[in-house]
Amino acid sequence: MNVLRKILFPFAILYGFITSIRNFLFDRGILKSTSFEIPVIAVGNLSVGGTGKTPQIEYLIRLLSNKYKVATLSRGYKRKSEGFVLADGTSNAEILGDEPFQFYQKFPKIQVAVDANRTNGITQLLSQTEKPQIVLLDDAYQHRKVKAGFYILLTSYGDLYADDFMLPTGNLRESRSGANRANIIVVTKSPKDLSDQKQEEIRLKLNLNCSQQIYFTFIDYDDAIYNKEEKIVVNEIKTEGKVLLAGIAKPKPFFDYLKNENDECLTYPDHHHFSDSDLNEIHNKANGKKIITTEKDYVRLKDSKLVSQLYYLPIKSTFINQHQNFDATVLEYVKKNSES
Structure with missing residues (x-):
């Protein structure tokens, strides 16, 4: 931790207090969260910086798109357009943002949309003639105006949220307790040969509750x-x-x-x-x-x-082990919550 970040420690305490109050208001229903009738899976993290969200979203697309009509919804970071945009043949990275445009080019059978207002984005997707059966929310763990049905939290092996602190002293967007909302925690960018013993040590460090599952992935380069x-x-x-x-x-x-x-x-x-x-x-x-x-x-x-x-x-996210359990858990949630 550098000197400036140490100096800013009081602001980190204040920021943590504000985000905790916000989460408390959402948890108690004082601030409104909107739920939807189709399966909505949110993928995100507690920290700023790269934890491998894009390859994780792509993994889910590959898992689900052969059985269901899938849509991704992203904010579209640094795009030059505004509001809701549904990708089509005229789209490019400036209109969608780089990651959504990557999804659109790699997976032509899915719908790719961007909207900073995720509630409006899902509403707009469901108003389409060909509406999706599943929505994957990219980088939306803190976007609590939408109540997703399933949360996947990513944390990097070399920068676990349990070892981090609130912004601006650390890199956390919210306190570590925010991890309790996750159904699944994925430790990304792990060594390929990560031992069972080390996996267990990390599981204990992250202090998962009894209903949560943990998995370990590595970045697999082509x-x-x-x-x-x-x-x-x-x-x-x-x-x-x-x-x-x-x-x-x-x-x-x-x-x-x-x-x-x-x-x-x-x-x-x-x-x-x-x-x-x-x-x-x-x-x-x-x-x-x-x-x-x-x-x-x-x-x-x-x-x-x-x-x-x-x-x-190209890169992809590869599970060190137990990927069948991960797949089965996600598919079970989707099947249970899909419209008949």
Whole structure:
């Protein structure tokens, strides 16, 4: 914890008090939460920063979309549009935001919508002629104006909420007790070889209640990079000089997976909108070499001047064990709460 964050400790206490009062009012029904007749699954976290929400949403899409009509609803962070937007053939990352646009491109059979007002967003989705049977709420754990039927809370292995503190001293958006709302807690970005003993230690540290389940996942990188026309096996480009580019919250694992000593790593803020000046700088530094970026950044850059040398590396969330139990729990909730 740096000196400035220590100085701001009194503000963290105040912020924690305010969020606790807000949660108390929602818990007691003094502030209104809206429920819906279809299954609504909220995925989010207690902290700011990357915990792997996008690959977790994509896991749920793959799990559910072959059996049900699925819609995702996101805020659409840093998009240039306003209000409710349902993705269609005219949509791009500027209209939807990078992550929703990624969902739209990868999963053409689902509905993808954005709206900062999640209650209005779900209402609008259910007013469509082809209304969804399930809504997945992206990054909506603190959006308590909607009462989701099922909550999945993510926490990073290297930054557990049990070890964190309230903003601005720490990174928590609300107190650790907010974890009690979760049906499932997923410890993301874990080591692939995490032992049963270490899993049990973390389970005890997080102090789950008797009704909660815990699972451990790791980020599984693809063995190839892609662009609009080409696929190249990662091992074939590991040793060649290239530019690695990331505008995500925690890019180190991405860099570590691909880089060698001759590579240049360019880091930008999460959800960064690349300006002409940025593009020129990247183009000049690449000097004809391959530029490899994250899938989320690629959707913002694929129509830029970098396209001829631009590739992306897909990732997915993989369970260390017991993924069948996770799948069964989610499917049981959906089946029980689906309209007949």
